[in-house]
Each structure stands twice: as C-alpha cells, then as structure tokens.
Amino acid sequence: MEKRTFIKFTLAAAACATLGTAYAADPIRIGAVLSVTGPAAYLGDPELKTLQMYVETLNKNGGLIGRPIELVHYDDGSESGKANGFTKRLIENDKVDLIIGGTTSGATMAMAPLVERAQIPFISLAGAVVIVEPPKKWMFKTPHTDRMAAERVFDDMKKAGLTKVALLSENSGFGQSGRKESQAVAAKYGITLVADETYGPKDTDMTAQLTKIKGVAGVQAVFVFGLGQGPAVVTKNYAQLGIKLPLYQSHGVASDEYIRLAGSAAEGVRLPSPALPVAAKLPATDPQKKVVSDYAKLFAERWKAEPSTFGGYAYDGLMLAADAIRRAGSTDKAKVRDALESTSNLVATSGTFNLSANDHMGLSLSAFRMLEIRNGDWTLLN
Amino acid sequence: MLSELLQFLFSGLTVGAMYALAAVGFSLIYSASGVINFAQGEFIMLGGMSAALLVQAGVPLPLAITLAILVAVVAGLIVEKLAIEPAGNAEVVTLVIITIGASLTLRGLVEVFLGKGNHALPAFSGEEPIAILGATLMPQSLWVMGVTLVVVVALALFFGRTTLGKAVLATSCNKLAAQLVGVNTRFVLLLAFGLSAALGAVGGILVAPMTYTSYDAGIMMGLKGFVAAALGGLGSGVGAIVGGLLLGIVEAMTAGYISSAYKDAMPFVLILLILFFLPQGIFGKKTTDRV
Numbered sequence: 001m002e003k004r005t006f007i008k009f010t011l012a013a014a015a016c017a018t019l020g021t022a023y024a025a026d027p028i029r030i031g032a033v034l035s036v037t038g039p040a041a042y043l044g045d046p047e048l049k050t051l052q053m054y055v056e057t058l059n060k061n062g063g064l065i066g067r068p069i070e071l072v073h074y075d076d077g078s079e080s081g082k083a084n085g086f087t088k089r090l091i092e093n094d095k096v097d098l099i100i101g102g103t104t105s106g107a108t109m110a111m112a113p114l115v116e117r118a119q120i121p122f123i124s125l126a127g128a129v130v131i132v133e134p135p136k137k138w139m140f141k142t143p144h145t146d147r148m149a150a151e152r153v154f155d156d157m158k159k160a161g162l163t164k165v166a167l168l169s170e171n172s173g174f175g176q177s178g179r180k181e182s183q184a185v186a187a188k189y190g191i192t193l194v195a196d197e198t199y200g201p202k203d204t205d206m207t208a209q210l211t212k213i214k215g216v217a218g219v220q221a222v223f224v225f226g227l228g229q230g231p232a233v234v235t236k237n238y239a240q241l242g243i244k245l246p247l248y249q250s251h252g253v254a255s256d257e258y259i260r261l262a263g264s265a266a267e268g269v270r271l272p273s274p275a276l277p278v279a280a281k282l283p284a285t286d287p288q289k290k291v292v293s294d295y296a297k298l299f300a301e302r303w304k305a306e307p308s309t310f311g312g313y314a315y316d317g318l319m320l321a322a323d324a325i326r327r328a329g330s331t332d333k334a335k336v337r338d339a340l341e342s343t344s345n346l347v348a349t350s351g352t353f354n355l356s357a358n359d360h361m362g363l364s365l366s367a368f369r370m371l372e373i374r375n376g377d378w379t380l381l382n
Numbered sequence: 383m384l385s386e387l388l389q390f391l392f393s394g395l396t397v398g399a400m401y402a403l404a405a406v407g408f409s410l411i412y413s414a415s416g417v418i419n420f421a422q423g424e425f426i427m428l429g430g431m432s433a434a435l436l437v438q439a440g441v442p443l444p445l446a447i448t449l450a451i452l453v454a455v456v457a458g459l460i461v462e463k464l465a466i467e468p469a470g471n472a473e474v475v476t477l478v479i480i481t482i483g484a485s486l487t488l489r490g491l492v493e494v495f496l497g498k499g500n501h502a503l504p505a506f507s508g509e510e511p512i513a514i515l516g517a518t519l520m521p522q523s524l525w526v527m528g529v530t531l532v533v534v535v536a537l538a539l540f541f542g543r544t545t546l547g548k549a550v551l552a553t554s555c556n557k558l559a560a561q562l563v564g565v566n567t568r569f570v571l572l573l574a575f576g577l578s579a580a581l582g583a584v585g586g587i588l589v590a591p592m593t594y595t596s597y598d599a600g601i602m603m604g605l606k607g608f609v610a611a612a613l614g615g616l617g618s619g620v621g622a623i624v625g626g627l628l629l630g631i632v633e634a635m636t637a638g639y640i641s642s643a644y645k646d647a648m649p650f651v652l653i654l655l656i657l658f659f660l661p662q663g664i665f666g667k668k669t670t671d672r673v
Contacts, residue, residue, distance in 0.1 A: 039598065041498045171646070197642045202602035204400060204593035207393040208637035208645075211386055229500045229594045236592070240511045240518050241389070261502050261594055264509075 027070035028063070028331050030055070030321065031096030033086045033111065034125075034314075035103035038078025039201070042228065044103040046299075046311030047125055048073060051100065053302050054318050064325050072096055076107055083107035084114065091118045097331040100317045102126055106173050112139060121324070121337045123317040125310075128177045132360040140340055140360045142316035142350055144274070144368055146174070146225070147181040149251045152272035152368045153223055154182075154189035156381075162221040162246065166195035166213040168206070168234065170226030175201075178225035178250055194219050201230055207237045214243055221245050227252040232261035239265035246270065251368065254309050259376055270381070272368040274309045274350050278378050287347050295349055312349030319348050385516025390638040391631065392514075396523040396592070398630020399530045403585035404607025405614065405622035406533060407578040413541075413554045413617045414574030417477040421461055421485035422582055423604020428454045429583025430595035431492060434501035443504065451583045457488060458579025462572050485600070493597040503590035526588045530623065533581060537619045550574060554617070609649045613656050615663025624664060628652070 032051055035044035055071045063069055072094045074086035083102060090096045091114060098121045102108030105128035112131075115122040115138050124131050124141040131141045157165060165186070169179035175198070186193050195216045197209040213222060222245055224234050231253045238247055247269050249258075254273035259266055275282060279292040295315055299307035323346055324339035325331060343362060346353040351367025370381040404426055411419040432453040436446035461484045469480055506525050511518040541547040552560040553570045561567050585603070586595065593599075610629045614621025629649055637645040656663060 037493065041493075045498055171643070197637075199642060200602075200646050202599070204589065204602075205393050205397045205634075208390050208634040209642050211389040211393075212638050212642075215386060229596065232500070232502075232594060233592075239509075240520055242511070242518065257500060261500055263502070 025063075025067045027068045028065075028098075028325065029070050029072060029094060029096040030318075031087075031090035031094060031099045032071060032073040032101040033076055033083045033090065033099070033103075033107065034073060034101045035078040035107065036075040038076075040078040040104050042308070043125075043310040044075070044078070046305075046308045047101070047103060047314035048075075049303050049305075050299065050311040050314040051318055053298065054315060057298075058318075058322060064322055065329060065331075067331075073101075076103075078104065078107075080104070080106035080110040084110040087111040087114045091115075091120060096120070097333065098321055098325075098336060099123070100125070100314065100321065104173060105131065105177060108141070112136065115139065120333055121321070121340055123320055123340075125313040125317055127174065129181060130177075135358060135360045138337060140320065140355070142320065142348070142353075142361070143313045144251065144272075144350060144363055145181070145361065146178040146250070147185060148363070148365055148368060149272045150178065150182040150185050150223075150225075151189070151365060152370060153248050153250070153270075154186060154191050155365075156270060156272075156370050157191060157221055157223075157246075157248070158189045160221075160246070163191055164194045164218045164220045165191050166197070166216060166219045166222045167193050168195075168197045168199065168209055168213065168222060168224045168226075170201050170230050171198045172201045172227070174252060175226045178252075182223065182225065199226070199230060199234070201226070201228065203230060204233065205237065206230075206234045207241060210234070210237050210241055210243065214241060219245065221248060223248045223250075225250045225252065229261065232258055232266075235262040235265045235269060251309070254371070256306055259373060259378075264376070266373045266376075269373045271371055273371045273378075274312060274367070275369055276307065276309045276312050276349055278369060278371060278380050281378070281380050287352065288349070291347050292349050309349070316348040316350050316353070320346065320353060386638065388515055388517035390634045392517055392519045392523065393638075394631030394634030395627060396520075396526060396630070397633065398610075398627035399523075399526045400585060400589045400593075400603065400626070401606045401610040401629050402530050402623045402626025403526070403533065403581065403588070404603050405610035405626045406530075406537065406619060407582045407585070408608055408611040409614075409617050409619055409622045410537070410578040410581065411574050412611070414550045415466075415477070415571055416474050416554060417466070417481065418608065418616070419575075419578065420478065420481045420604065420608075421488060422578065422607060423600030423602075424485045424488040425454045425458060425579040425582030425600075426586035426603045426607075427492065427595065427597065427600030428457055428488065428579075429586030430503070430590040430599060431496055431501065431586075431597065432583075433587045434503045434590055434595055435496060437503055438501070443506070447587055450587055451580050454579045454583030454586075455576050458575040458582075459572060461488075461579075462575035466571065466575070467568065485604070489597055489600065496597060498597060500594045500596045501590075502594050503587065505591040520592065522588070522591050526592075529584060529588055530626075533584070534619055534623050541619070546573070606649065609653055612653060612663055615666025618663070618665040621663055621665030628664075 076082040102124040105126040108124040108126045127143045129145045169175040195213045249271040275288045275292045282289040296307040328335040328339040343355040351363045353362040355362035371378045407422045432450035433446050465480050505522045507521040549565045553567045610625035614625025
C-alpha cells in the first residue's frame, strides 16, 4: 500500500536560478496519510488527487517562499492503525515539515498523539468534533464538524415548526459521532428526538427501522446521519413505505452520486452542504463562488471525474498550510503553527476560515448551505 | 400491528432471499470440493458491477444481464483453473486460503479498473411498491424471491436427477472413489466453480437495483451468505435457502421489535446457537466415520 510521490522540481529549479539563490533550495516536505483504498476510499481518493493537483500548480507558480513543494503520501487503506504507523514514518524517516490528512476521524485520532509529541503542524481532513475540541496545540482541521451539520439541520427544522424528530444513524464512526452530536444539540433548538435507530454501512434494507419510526406517535420529521450507499437505500425505502414526513440527510450525502443512486425518491430531501455542489448556482456576489467554481473546473479537467466536497477539504487543508507557510516565511514548525492559528478570512471550498487559539477549525455555521433536491438537482435554500 | 409485522416479514424475506442466493453458491462448491469458497461474495459483486456498468454504457438490460453472468462465469473458471487446480490435492485449509487470495485479487482488479463509486441498476419491473394489507413490497423483491425459488428447485433436480449432478455429489463424498468409477473430478470442480459464479452473479444482479453495488459489495454479501450456509448446513441446498431466510427474518424482527443496535449481533448469536445444538447445521448431514 505504500506510495510515494516526489513531485519533481524542474520548474522550481529554474525559478531558483533566476532568483540567484543557491541551486538546491530544499523542498518543503508535506506529508499526507489518506484512505485512498478501502471503505473510505471515496473520501481519500479525491483528497489525494486534489493534493497532487495543487502541489503541481503551486510548484508551477514557483513554489512557496521560493522553495518547491514535495508531497510524501501514504495510503492507510481505511485502517486507523496503519495511519499511526505511516505518521511515525513521515515524522521520523521522511522528516516532513507538516502533515495533512487523516481522512477519517478514527485515523486522525490515531495520528494525534504522534504529532503532538513530535510537535509538528497537522491539518486533519476529518469531521468529528473531538479533533479540535478541546483545541490541541498542533492539530487543526478543515471540514465542518458533524455538530455543525446537526445544528444546521435542527435550525431548519425549527424554522419549519418541526419539533419531534426521529434519528436514523449509521453505526460507523461518522454516523455514531453524528448521532452523539445530534443528541447533544437537539434541545438547544427545541427539538425532541423521539426515535433513535441505527443501520450498518453495508445494509441492504432499512424498511424495518423506518416502519418502526413510522409507528412512533407524533413524529414529524426524520434525520439520517450516514455516508455513501446507506442513505440512498434509506431514501428508496422511505419512498417504498410511502412516508410523507420531511426527510433530512447530513452533509455525508452532499454529492451528485446520492441523487443518481436514490433517483426520484430523493425529491424534497433537505441537507446541509458545503458550497461545492451548488457552485454554479451561487450568486455572483458570493465570496466563495470563484474558489469553488475554479476548484470544480480544475478537478474535472485534470482527473475526468466529478469533483467532490471531500476533495475540497484537502484543497482547504493545503491552502491553509500554504497561507501559513507564506506568512511565517519559513517552515519552522512553531512559526507555521502560530501562523495557522492566526489564519483570517481565508476563503476556501468549505467556507471562510478564521482561526484562533480556541478555534482550530475556524468555520462558522453559515459555511453550510441548506440544499433541497428538486427535479433531480440541488436547489439552494435561503 | 399486523401491517407492521407484515412489513418486518417482507423486509426479512427480501434480505433473506439475497443471503440465500449467496449461500447456495457456497453450498455448491462445498458439495463438489469440500472447500468453502471465500471468493463467492466477489462473484456476486462482479455480476452486479458488470451489469450496472454495461447498462450505464447503454447496453439493453437483458443483454447486460447475460453478459454480466458470463463475466462472472469466466472469472469463476479462471479462479478454478489458475488457483484451485494447480494446488492439486492440497489440504482443504490451503484451498480456503487460496480462495481468500482470489477474492482479494478480484476485488482489487475491480477497484482499479472499474472504480470505487457506487452504482445502481434500474429495477426490472418498475419502482411502484405493491401494497399488501398495509405493508409494501417492491416488485424487485418478488424477482429476488422468485429466482431464489427457481434456483433451488433447479439445483435439487440437477443433483437428484442428472448423472452430472450425482457425479458432483460423488466427488464431494470421496474423490478417489469417484475417480475410480470414471468421474472426471477435475471437470466436476470446474463445473462447480462456473455454476456457483453464475449463481452469485444472478444474485448480485437481482439485488443491485435495491441495494446498489460497488467494488466492495461482495464482502458483506459473502459473509452473510456464509453464515446462512453454515446455519442451514453446508452443502445442503434447502439448508442454504432456509438459513438465508431465517437470518434475514431474524435480523428484520430484531431491528423492528427489539433494537436496530442489536441487529448485526444476531447472525453471531444464531450461529453460536446452531453450532452448539446442531453442529452440522439445520439440514446438515450427520456423518459417521467408520474405522
């Protein structure tokens, strides 16, 4: 599973020659541990492609602070234990300056003690709140948290006057973390969770759970927290059972694949999402419009594949790192860390980042857009 | 109340029929060789993936289904020819390990060449649910159950009424003795792999409209199919069907009446109970060794 990419620095060498600096400007070494294969591959694969693509782009433009960038990456195969081993290798053998990744929350938490001990800046691409709460000195993350997703959904339900909600979550790391956060914030929005059901990530039929939910007295809406095919199966079963209650999903399904899989059953489904899937529909005044449109276009051209919000998290991570290194003017780990912590108004794909000592993610609730599926396409609400 | 019970039952039967189809494939190869073929789930995945991608490429559904079954059969024959046959008279454990290797290889090849995405196949007879006494059933579920029934009857006839079927049974019973009476045991093994790959593919294709398919869809189906086969008694066709349906219904009832949190523990509870009280499975043969 080991893979290494050394992005060669021919162009960067030319840039150095013109600057008259020493021939071999040491490359900035960015390490990455991603789940490129295994069950989380659909997250890790676009993340790696994004990092490779933008490291190339940055190098073409002369690198960072006059030095080329070299990406050293490993694939943990969606196994948290492996993420730990590869992180050790990145720190001890590859002597990287900064680490991006940890595709899943499990992998990130497995990497955490190592980066804290080695005192190396680390930007995770995973969602769980525990990564940045309480803030750990060297750890940062780019995606919205599952708590924010829950809050955004509950906020929308509250506006619609829905107070009795059934929760159906996947019994994976993502789903269970989402379930916990949903339970924690529901009361804040005046929401009572009247059912709490789960399903397995590879389950093929959820009609039993949905029938049970349907039978709960007074239930007004259903909120599903899951990733990949499970939520699509739930959506189809929902239509099969003829349940007329509003159906909410999490940001875990914010990709075109979900609409394609669930088909007409997905009509009317609401979910919180980063701006990426609706890049073309954002108003011209939206500060994120250019960033997400450019990212989507470049990704589609370079890889002949649909851009995903997950790749966007990697873009955000790399941009946070690049911005911090630029402002620090060096790769001194402590300086880069301090610069990361003082990131302000960095517009990226997940939203506008404003980090501080207390907030190592730096996104506000408004970074999530509420979407509804209408006529087989995303519609931007409010 | 009745409609709820009925809905749980439908859910269990639909899922159970899928498990049963997977289990029949396990039983077939076990009958012929005594080997538990852990690549069975991969044949299911290959069928579903090939059909879904062919339909996406514009091939009409019936042709896509035929081609997808062919793809799986070819894969099954290749696995037998290149991996099982060269092992010769190796121990059963060695052969089992070989099938695990074959399954990883197949999964890896599909991942690299067909991608990591999830794919759907259009339902064969529309998406309009059928309402029965307040519960609903998708037409596709009827396809799954119907084909499962046809398959088990066909297999029963094959094993009970044809010389070839009896040759398979003879091979599993005693390979050497079968060879001595003129059974081409190599061919029997090849046949078993081809046939179980075809069965797996049929299962994968039938369930793809309901469950979607991806390069790793075979893991869960393979696992549940194996549990179902062991429940029913390895090597027994009827056992595979009963085991599959039992597993599906118990899962659905657990999710419906107790808690969905315990649903995934049920297969393990069931298999422990069965192994404890009926070590040969529900329909397994009671064997006695004469010394």
